[in-house]
Amino acid sequence: MVQTSVIGCGNMGSALIKGLWRAGNHTVVACDLDPDALESVADYVDRTTSDVSEAAESDVVIVAVKPDIVGAVLDDLDLTPEQTLLSIAAGVSTDYVDARTDANVVRIMPNLAAETRDMAAAVTAEGVTDEVRTLLDDVGEFAEIDERQMDIATAVNGSGPAFVFYLIQAMAEAGVEGGLDEAHAETLAAQTFKGAAETVLRSDRDIEDLIDAVCSPNGTTIEGMDVLWDSDAKANVAEAVAAAEERSAELAAEFNDE
Numbered sequence: 722m723v724q725t726s727v728i729g730c731g732n733m734g735s736a737l738i739k740g741l742w743r744a745g746n747h748t749v750v751a752c753d754l755d756p757d758a759l760e761s762v763a764d765y766v767d768r769t770t771s772d773v774s775e776a777a778e779s780d781v782v783i784v785a786v787k788p789d790i791v792g793a794v795l796d797d798l799d800l801t802p803e804q805t806l807l808s809i810a811a812g813v814s815t816d817y818v819d820a821r822t823d824a825n826v827v828r829i830m831p832n833l834a835a836e837t838r839d840m841a842a843a844v845t846a847e848g849v850t851d852e853v854r855t856l857l858d859d860v861g862e863f864a865e866i867d868e869r870q871m872d873i874a875t876a877v878n879g880s881g882p883a884f885v886f887y888l889i890q891a892m893a894e895a896g897v898e899g900g901l902d903e904a905h906a907e908t909l910a911a912q913t914f915k916g917a918a919e920t921v922l923r924s925d926r927d928i929e930d931l932i933d934a935v936c937s938p939n940g941t942t943i944e945g946m947d948v949l950w951d952s953d954a955k956a957n958v959a960e961a962v963a964a965a966e967e968r969s970a971e972l973a974a975e976f977n978d979e
């Protein structure tokens with residue numbers, strides 16, 4: 722069985738750990754300097770350690786620390802060309818990581834839904850191996866992209882869950898405003914997003930067709946859609962994505978020195 726280390730067991734690292742645990746076919750070593758972070762993932766891994774050199778013994782090493790810590794972690798990691806290093810930090814280029822390790826580097830933009838094995842990940846096509854594809858398959862879906870597309874992918878699928886959480890919250894709050902209790906409103910809104918997303922993924926119909934399918938003539942939906950079509954809702958979402966993309970590009974300028 723392939724052994725995977727996750728260095729940095731915060732929000733993203735722990736989500737990956739839990740997804741890999743749920744997949745049931747991974748041996749995982751969790752590494753973090755913070756004992757509380759290690760404690761929070763201890764039930765989902767084979768071993769925890771605060772020693773990066775112990776994490777360096779795995780076939781696949783996922784570096785899941787903040788972008789400004791990546792360089793320091795790589796300086797302490799002694800890897801061989803037979804090992805794979807998965808770099809998930811926003812804005813940190815493959816070249817930046819390559820210059821600091823002998824391992825095969827694969828840059829990935831994951832997202833928080835790794836925890837439930839529903840992750841949407843973007844992976845740079847260059848350097849990706851079947852071993853990495855299998856790992857990504859085990860925790861969700863992935864798209865192989867050109868590294869030049871990484872800033873926009875970071876905004877869409879990396880930051881995207883936060884944008885969608887916000888929209889779910891807006892729908893749930895409107896439900897509460899209309900008289901639903903909070904728990905019901907949140908469940909109904911979240912399950913509606915999940916069901917709509919599954920429908921888009923599984924249906925052969927395009928999104929315009931699917932909107933049409935919900936809009937009964939003289940019914941309720943068309944009244945709501947008219948409000949959305951006349952609003953700036955789409956432009957606002959596009960602006961949020963553009964702002965995240967711009968920040969990713971700023972980080973890239975910082976972590977692209979080699």
Ligand SMILES: NC(=O)C1=CN([C@@H]2O[C@H](COP(=O)(O)OP(=O)(O)OC[C@H]3O[C@@H](n4cnc5c(N)ncnc54)[C@H](O)[C@@H]3O)[C@@H](O)[C@H]2O)C=CC1
Pocket residue numbers: 728729730731732733734752753754755758773785786787788790794809810811830831832833879880
């Ligand atoms: N949070 C998210 O939804 C996503 C995050 N990412 C990327 O994942 C990376 C981690 O982000 P988060 O999990 O949100 O950060 P976080 O702050 O929640 O977790 C970082 C973890 O790294 C640990 N750490 C710091 N220095 C360390 C060291 N020298 N050795 C071992 N562990 C160390 C910290 O104790 C902490 O537990 C970032 O580079 C981010 O760009 C990518 C996609 C989505």
Ligand SMILES: O=C(O)[C@@H]1CCC=N1
Pocket residue numbers: 811875879880
């Ligand atoms: O906000 C961030 O910088 C990280 C990267 C994508 C999602 N979270």
